[in-house]
Amino acid sequence: xxxxxxxxxxxxxxxxxxxxxxxxxxxxxxxxxxxxxxxxxxxxxxxxxxxxxxxxxxxxxxxxxxxxxxxxxxxxxxxxxxxxxxxxxxxxxxxxxxxxxxxxxxxxxxxxxxxxxxxxxxxxxxxxxxxxxxxxxxxxxxxxxxxxxxxxxxxxxxxxxxxxxxxxxxxxxxxxxxxxxxxxxxxxxxxxxxxxxxxxxxxxxxxxxxxxxxxxxxxxxxxxxxxxxxxxxxxxxxxxxxxxxxxxxxxxxxxxxxxxxxxxxxxxxxxxxxxxxxxxxxxxxxxxxxxxxxxxxxxxxxxxxxxxxxxxxxxxxxxxxxxxxxxxxxxxxxxxxxxxxxxxxxxxxxxxxxxxxxxxxxxxxxxxxxxxxxxxxxxxxxxxxxxxxxxxxxxxxxxxxxxxxxxxxxxxxxxxxxxxxxxxxxxxxxxxxxxxxxxxxxxxxxxxxxxxxxxxxxxxxxxxxxxxxxxxxxxxxxxxxxxxxxx
Numbered sequence: 001x002x003x004x005x006x007x008x009x010x011x012x013x014x015x016x017x018x019x020x021x022x023x024x025x026x027x028x029x030x031x032x033x034x035x036x037x038x039x040x041x042x043x044x045x046x047x048x049x050x051x052x053x054x055x056x057x058x059x060x061x062x063x064x065x066x067x068x069x070x071x072x073x074x075x076x077x078x079x080x081x082x083x084x085x086x087x088x089x090x091x092x093x094x095x096x097x098x099x100x101x102x103x104x105x106x107x108x109x110x111x112x113x114x115x116x117x118x119x120x121x122x123x124x125x126x127x128x129x130x131x132x133x134x135x136x137x138x139x140x141x142x143x144x145x146x147x148x149x150x151x152x153x154x155x156x157x158x159x160x161x162x163x164x165x166x167x168x169x170x171x172x173x174x175x176x177x178x179x180x181x182x183x184x185x186x187x188x189x190x191x192x193x194x195x196x197x198x199x200x201x202x203x204x205x206x207x208x209x210x211x212x213x214x215x216x217x218x219x220x221x222x223x224x225x226x227x228x229x230x231x232x233x234x235x236x237x238x239x240x241x242x243x244x245x246x247x248x249x250x251x252x253x254x255x256x257x258x259x260x261x262x263x264x265x266x267x268x269x270x271x272x273x274x275x276x277x278x279x280x281x282x283x284x285x286x287x288x289x290x291x292x293x294x295x296x297x298x299x300x301x302x303x304x305x306x307x308x309x310x311x312x313x314x315x316x317x318x319x320x321x322x323x324x325x326x327x328x329x330x331x332x333x334x335x336x337x338x339x340x341x342x343x344x345x346x347x348x349x350x351x352x353x354x355x356x357x358x359x360x361x362x363x364x365x366x367x368x369x370x371x372x373x374x375x376x377x378x379x380x381x382x383x384x385x386x387x388x389x390x391x392x393x394x395x396x397x398x399x400x401x402x403x404x405x406x407x408x409x410x411x412x413x414x415x416x417x418x419x420x421x422x423x424x425x426x427x428x429x430x431x432x433x434x435x436x437x438x439x440x441x442x443x444x445x446x447x448x449x450x451x452x453x454x455x456x457x458x459x460x461x462x463x464x465x466x467x468x469x470x471x472x473x474x475x476x477x478x479x480x481x482x483x484x485x486x487x
Contacts, residue, residue, distance in 0.1 A: 001173030004216060023231075025052050026049065026053070028050050029045050029048060029049045029052065029339050030049075032045050033045055033046070033049070036135055038072060038075070038076065039076065040076065040078050040081060043072050043076070043078055043081035043085070044081065046065050046068050046069035046072065046085075047065070047066060047069040047081065047084050047085050047088050049062075049065040050062045050063070050066035050069060050085070050088045050089070050092070051088055053065065053139040054088070054091060054092050054095070056276070057239070057275060057276030057277045057278070059092045059095060059096055059277055059317065060240050062088070062092050063089060063092055065084075066085055066088045066089040066092065067089070068090070069081065069084075069085040069088075069384065070082060070085035070086065073085055079112050079115065079116050080118070080121075082112055083108075083112040083113050083116075083118070083121060083125075084109070086105045086106070086108040086109035087105070087106065087109040087124070087125065087128065089105045090102045090103075090104075090105030090106040090109065090128060091128070093105060094131065094132055094135070095130075095276075095277065095278060095279070095280075096277065096279060097279035097280060097312070097315060097316025097317070097318075098316075099132050099135060099316065099317045100131050100317075102133050106125055106129045106132065107125075107126045107129065108441070109121070109125050109206050109429045110122065110125035110129065113125055116154070119155070119156050120152075120156060120158060120161070122152060123148075123149040123152035123153050123156075123158070123161050124149075124161070125145065126145045126146075126148050126149040126152070126162070126272075127149045127164060127165065127168065129145050129147065130142045130143075130144075130145030130146045130149065130168060131168065133145065133433055134168070134171065134172060134400035134405070135280065135316070135317070135318055135320075136152075136317050136318065136319060137174050137318065137319025137320050137323075137352075137355065137356045139176060139356065140385045141227065142168075142172055143169065143172050145163075146165055146168045146169050146172070147169070149161065149165050150162065150166070150169070155166055159192055159194070159195075159196060160198065160201070160444075161191035162192060163188075163189040163190075163193050163196075163198075163201065164189070164201070166185045166186070166188045166189035166192070167185065167186065167189035167204060167205060167208065170182045170183070170184070170185030170186040170208060171186045171208060173212060174208065174212065175320065175356070179215070179216070182208075182212060183212055184208070186200065186205060186208050186209050186212070187209070189201075189205055190205040190206075190209065193205055194381075199232050199235060200232075200236050200238060200241075202229075202232055203229045203232050203233050203236070203238060203241040203244075203245070204229075204241070206226070206228045206229035207225070207226065207229045207241075207248055208226045209225050210222045210223075210224075210229065210248060211248065213225065214248070214251065214252055214255070219252050219256055219409055221256060222248075222252050223249065223252050226245055226248045226249045226252065226269035227245075227249065227308045227319055229241065229244075229245045230242065230245035230246070230249065233245050233253065233294065238273050238283065239275065239276050240272075240273075240276060240278055242272055243270075243272035243273050243276075243278065243281050243285075244266075244269070244281070245267040246265045246266070246268040246269035246272070247265070247266060247269040247281075247284055247285055248267040249265050250262045250263070250264075250265030250268075250269065250288060250292075251288060253265060253291055254288070254291065254295065259292055259295060259296055262288075262292050263289065263292050266288045266289045266292060267289070269281070269284075269285045270282065270285035270289070271284075273285055279315070279316050280316060280318065280321070282312060283309050283312040283313045283316065283318065283321045283325075284321065286305045286306065286308045286312065286326050287305070287309045287321065287325060287328060289301075289305040290302050290303075290304075290305035290306035290309060290325075290328055292326055292331070293305065294306075294328065294331060294332050295333060295458065297335070299332060299335065299336055301373055302332050303329075303332065305363075306325055306328050306329050306332060307329075309324075309325045309328075310322065310325035310326070310329065311319065313325050313484065319352050319355060319356055320356060322352050323349055323352035323353050323356060326342075326345045326346070326348040326349035326352060327345075327346075327349040327353075328350055329341075329345040330342045330343075330345035330346040333345055333393055364390075
């Protein structure tokens with residue numbers, strides 16, 4: 001009792017703190033919007049304000065700002081802003097249980113994101129569309145969208161998207177009763193979220209894992225996971241998750257026969273769901289309270305809550321909650337002895353159960369999983385082939401480079417050989433000219449030598465003549481000299 005009172009006080013304190021923080025964000029954006037020009041910044045501020053009002057459960061105000069953001073984004077042709085505005089309004093319509101309007105907006109966002117090739121946005125839109133199909137009980141379409149989003153998130157290596165996809169896939173398998181596959185996907189999601197320290201996302205992981213243990217009758221493990229989710233929800237001040245945690249804890253207490261504590265937990269969950277306008281959460285709380293009061297044989301209260309649950313489930317288009325409502329109404333009818341009503345309610349339960357879990361649905365779900373595995377293998381094979389192609393291309397490039405280098409060397413060698421050949425020819429010509437000139441020089445030398453010899457012979461001959469003449473003159477002189485003496 002003390003623990004429950006302490007938890008309730010924590011919730012009240014957390015809600016008050018969250019309200020102050022959220023109002024501060026809203027007031028801050030209101031100030032900016034007064035001076036904003038009609039540009040992309042104003043679009044961003046408008047759709048952020050839409051999200052702020054969504055977070056505190058004021059959906060009508062959120063839609064008002066979402067529509068303003070969309071109109072301005074369309075006027076200035078800001079495609080990313082148009083897509084985000086559609087996305088935010090789709091989220092609000094989902095919380096209100098207006099699934100047709102939610103789908104319309106999410107498909108509009110998806111179309112624009114595909115046009116601008118926003119891969120993250122595409123995967124996010126597919127996730128949101130899958131969630132709505134899940135809420136409508138269309139599990140094959142939900143799985144199809146989840147698996148495609150998972151493939152895209154893996155392609156762009158977005159860990160938040162990957163763990164969200166694993167978690168969502170696990171939810172579908174859980175509702176189909178395939179607990180091993182559900183737990184496998186939940187744990188894969190939990191591991192990534194723990195690595196990232198994403199507390200908000202951890203909440204849903206612990207709730208989902210707790211659901212499996214609860215269904216298997218392992219209540220201590222179920223409660224451990226639910227209380228962990230409650231603690232984290234309070235830390236991050238997430239109202240919806242706090243309500244979900246209370247509801248699941250109440251269910252375990254109900255299974256254990258602790259109806260008093262079970263009712264307290266369910267009423268806590270109901271109060272928060274009413275505050276934030278969470279119709280799906282309200283339907284879940286109504287069903288849980290109806291079950292509790294049936295077990296307590298308080299049939300009037302049980303009928304009140306179960307009929308409310310049925311009306312709300314049909315209004316929001318939730319086949320799963322409609323199925324549970326009919327099942328519990330049939331049990332209540334049987335308790336009070338209204339067997340005709342019990343039979344009619346049971347028939348409707350069977351119809352909804354079969355529509356959610358028939359053979360064709362299981363087949364389509366299996367095909368979605370197989371398609372994902374096939375696509376995953378195809379992508380891996382393509383990646384491997386791309387890697388081999390890249391290696392081959394690199395090798396080919398190297399070979400081409402090597403061949404180009406060899407060709408350049410051969411061309412250079414050829415040019416050099418041609419140059420040397422030309423030099424050789426020139427040298428040979430020069431040598432021939434030199435040889436020819438040498439022969440001419442030699443001949444000239446011989447002729448000169450002969451000329452010199454002739455000249456020298458002439459000189460010697462003249463000298464002999466001169467010598468002979470000089471001798472005769474001297475003899476004449478001597479003779480004259482003797483004659484003069486004699487006279």
